[in-house]
Amino acid sequence: MDFLRPASWEEALAAKAEHPAAVPIAGGTDVMVEINFGRRRPERLLDLTRISDLREWEAGEDAVRLGACVPYTRILEDLGARLPGLALASRMVASPQIRNRGGVGGNLGTASPAGDAHPALLAAGAEVEVESAARGTRLIPVDAFYTGVKRNALRPDELIRAVHVATADGPQQYAKAGTRNAMVIAVCAFGLALHPRTRTVRTGIGSAAPTPVRAKAAEDFLNAALEEGGHWDNGKAVAPSVAQRFAELCSGACDPIDDVRGTAAYRRHAVGVMARRTLAWTWESYRGARRAPKGAA
Numbered sequence: 001m002d003f004l005r006p007a008s009w010e011e012a013l014a015a016k017a018e019h020p021a022a023v024p025i026a027g028g029t030d031v032m033v034e035i036n037f038g039r040r041r042p043e044r045l046l047d048l049t050r051i052s053d054l055r056e057w058e059a060g061e062d063a064v065r066l067g068a069c070v071p072y073t074r075i076l077e078d079l080g081a082r083l084p085g086l087a088l089a090s091r092m093v094a095s096p097q098i099r100n101r102g103g104v105g106g107n108l109g110t111a112s113p114a115g116d117a118h119p120a121l122l123a124a125g126a127e128v129e130v131e132s133a134a135r136g137t138r139l140i141p142v143d144a145f146y147t148g149v150k151r152n153a154l155r156p157d158e159l160i161r162a163v164h165v166a167t168a169d170g171p172q173q174y175a176k177a178g179t180r181n182a183m184v185i186a187v188c189a190f191g192l193a194l195h196p197r198t199r200t201v202r203t204g205i206g207s208a209a210p211t212p213v214r215a216k217a218a219e220d221f222l223n224a225a226l227e228e229g230g231h232w233d234n235g236k237a238v239a240p241s242v243a244q245r246f247a248e249l250c251s252g253a254c255d256p257i258d259d260v261r262g263t264a265a266y267r268r269h270a271v272g273v274m275a276r277r278t279l280a281w282t283w284e285s286y287r288g289a290r291r292a293p294k295g296a297a
Contacts, residue, residue, distance in 0.1 A: 002044040009051050012159060013133040020156035022046040026054070026069040026099035029094070030110040046159075053163070054105070063167055065129075068105025068160045077102075081164050085172030085191050087168035092176050093115055095183050105160045108145065108240065111152040111211070117145070118212035119191030120174050121163065122204030129162040130154060134284035139164065146211035171285035173278035177270045178207075187262040190250070190274035196280050199223070199232050203275070208254040208267045213222040218249035218275070233288040238283050243276050 008013040016022060022044040025031045034040040048054055054069035056167070057079065064082055072090035075101070080087040086104070093099050093116045106129060107115035126142040134157060142163075145153050154160070172193040178184035191204035201222050203215045225242045226232060228230055251272035256264040 001042065002042055003047060005047045005050060007129075008051050009053065010133075011129060011162070012046065012048060012051060013157075015046055016159055017133040017157045017282045019044050019046070024048055024109060026283070027071065027098075027103055027106050029102040030112070036105070043099065048159075055103075059167070061145070064165050066104060066165060068108075068162055068192060069102060069103045072099040081179040082167045083120075083124070083172075084168050085123055085174050085193050086117065086165060087133060088174035088183050089116045089120040089176075089189075089191065098228055104163050106189055108152065108160055109148050109154070109165070110184060111146055112147065113146075114186050114189075115212070116176065116189065116206070117265050118142075119189050120172070120193075120207045121165065121191075121202030122212055122214050123172065123191035123193035123202045124165050125166040125170070125193075125195075125202055126166075128160060129164060130158045131161050132157040132159075137161070138241060143214065149210045150201050154172075158255040168193070170196040171289075172281040173282045175274040175278055177262075177274065185261065186271050188254075188256070188267045189212065190271055190278060191274070192282055194286055196286065199227065203253075205250070205271055206263075210255065213253060213255075215250040215253035215275070218246050218253060221247045221249055222279075235287045237287070238279065244278055246279055247272040247276040266291045 004015045006015050007190045023031060023042040024046045054067045057064055057066045072093045075090040093102060107117040121142045127139045128142055128145050129139055131137045140153050146151055150191035152157045164257050174191045176189040177187045186207040188208040193202050201219055203219055205215060206212050251268045254268050254271050256267035258264050265286055
């Protein structure tokens with residue numbers, strides 16, 4: 001196995017162009033597991049750890065540009081206020097040691113439906129910045145990035161450089177069901193984000209379909225119910241019947257399998273429970289912010 005170690009982004013792109021089958025590695029929290037268990041034996045690894053700008057983030061006026069290799073620990077420490085949904089998801093990634101190494105770029109590159117970051121990225125409406133030496137940069141909406149089980153929209157000569165995530169303008173939540181509280185792959189996961197500026201709600205579901213997915217029918221239903229009831233303006237509580245229907249539609253968006261971590265039936269049920277709970281948490285937070293006096297901490 002050859003080990004390529006570019007010192008700059010330009011060298012990395014050139015190496016990927018010359019060796020399209022080379023597997024990028026940074027934190028190694030997914031790739032090394034597959035190699036150690038003999039599930040994968042790439043001819044070449046493309047080490048990105050020397051490229052410092054991949055470990056940096058910058059906040060623009062409306063969004064955060066998150067370098068592909070920014071570790072989950074830094075997302076937790078630095079971006080909780082700007083990207084609360086992704087920060088909550090980061091908190092549930094494995095152990096502190098793995099959070100110190102792994103990043104969102106690795107989750108996207110692996111494209112496992114069980115990746116912890118995916119539901120939060122879907123709910124936030126993120127875009128993935130990818131680049132090749134030949135064609136330059138393009139932004140891929142995260143909805144279009146997942147193309148199959150552990151498959152994504154990257155072309156053979158492209159690398160993930162960053163993820164663009166809109167700064168939260170409303171409450172966000174994330175919930176994960178697992179066989180224990182830590183160091184566990186999700187049985188299923190759910191992300192929810194309120195976007196008061198556009199008066200919309202977005203969802204993200206993980207580990208309950210061949211790819212991470214949104215519950216679009218549930219979003220459409222809830223968006224219509226909130227608009228019809230004037231909830232964005234009056235801050236009224238969401239009726240239990242609306243919350244229940246939203247949960248049912250989220251369950252219906254799943255296409256899960258039975259495996260060693262859980263049954264398909266359990267995953268559908270758990271997603272519905274998490275959808276109902278996260279809706280209650282986020283909407284109560286929104287109502288609380290509306291009730292708070294201006295200038296209050």
